[in-house]
Amino acid sequence: MMKKGETVILIGLSLVLGGGLVITQSVYGLLASLWMLGTGFALFGINAIAGIKALAARQWTLVVRISLGPFIGVYTVAVWLFTHYWVGLSGPEAQFDWRFMLEGFPHEQAVMLPILYGLGLTYGYLRTHPRAIAWTVGIVGVLGLLGFGTWAIWEFRVADSRHADxxxxxxxxxxxxxxxxxxxxxxxxxxxxxxxxxxxxxxxxxxxxxxxxxxxxxxxxxxxxxxxxxxxxxxxxxxxxxxxxxxxxxxxxxxxxxxxxxxxxxxxxxxxxxxxxxxxxxxxxxxxxxxxxxxxxxxxxxxxxxxxxx
Missing domain, CATH: 3.40.30.10 (Glutaredoxin)
Structure with a gap:
């Protein structure tokens, strides 16, 4: 079970993220945002409590049934909703095209779902292995610095030459x-x-x-x-x-x-x-x-x- 403090933190995060997401001018955008928030934090909770245990025990059927399967389903719905949101922004003559679901925009908007999915598994592991927290923070810090350095090199050197035209x-x-x-x-x-x-x-x-x-x-x-x-x-x-x-x-x-x-x-x-x-x-x-x-x-x-x- 989730502890009381964890539940409060989870609700607080959902309110903060929700405030930024639901400010849209589209019914589809609003539905997609609310859907992603609700299902995203549900997946987070499931993974933190049961998903990590099934994964650690290598119960693959259970992992697919309670974790991976639901994620694929809710992610597909989120991308579908965001695709309709995009189509709505394209004007009254725009029509839905399934190819839109393969393009970047709807997946960029729905990126919170895989992030929350992974964070649920990570948190589920850390809450039962306190000593791993220090290692995780250190690794994330190093990767963050490396990522920022790579981004800076790309942004200020490579990108300039690539877009000279x-x-x-x-x-x-x-x-x-x-x-x-x-x-x-x-x-x-x-x-x-x-x-x-x-x-x-x-x-x-x-x-x-x-x-x-x-x-x-x-x-x-x-x-x-x-x-x-x-x-x-x-x-x-x-x-x-x-x-x-x-x-x-x-x-x-x-x-x-x-x-x-x-x-x-x-x-x-x-x-x-x-x-x-x-x-x-x-x-x-x-x-x-x-x-x-x-x-x-x-x-x-x-x-x-x-x-x-x-």
Missing amino acids: VQFVEGEFRTLEALLADPAFAGKRVYVDVWHSSCKPCLQQFRDHLPALKESFEGEDFMYLYIARETSHPNSRDRWLSVIEDYHLSGWHAYYPKDETETFFAELMKQAEISQFAFPHYFVVQDGQILVPDAPRPSQLAELRELLGV
Whole structure:
């Protein structure tokens, strides 16, 4: 049985973690958060009390029945709920796709479940082996320092060289013309990709078609500018940077937070003389002037090459 003090600590942890998780703008997000908290701490308790004993006794059937099996089931439901949450952020036209469950975002959101699962087994062992606590703290401390050192080396050395072809437009620009006033764009045709990190069609274009487009235009006097807006996701900016890294989006990037989005896109629609705007949207621009206000997508490579005469 769990001791009274342990139960109080467990409830306190759930309240602290729950406060950060349930602040969402989606029913699916709320359900996923509550589901993950409830089942996560249930798994923690089961592993700390019975799971570790079954594991130590090598009772594999019991381990699967009371620990591993329930974990797989509740984790699958959590990922399913977070996938629907993601789809909801992609807009009213977005549809559920089972392939989403294999992608990174829902698993990143549900990561607390495997963490609590493992912590339950660890705590179940430590509570019956007090002498192991000192060793565990020491090992975790050493691994933490090694992990931080590895992260620092990667972040400040390797990452810089790997993303040398990714550049960010600095400053606040209320119009596309002002954004393209940078000397780097002078006299060059620019393929402008307007997107956001919760847009399924945007990510599909990055994954399935953009590499072929860039290969086709290699050697041409052609530049790429990606304009992203902030989404409703609480980690919108981090997700934006993650997509840039995951899909190797070489080129220039601009990010518009919510307080700047409305003004910028209103001016963009006015300049492009379009009445409707959906994500993703593409323009071909030169010297700040929009040459093609509704350019073909990367998946329409032949049409784009014909339009540009290359």
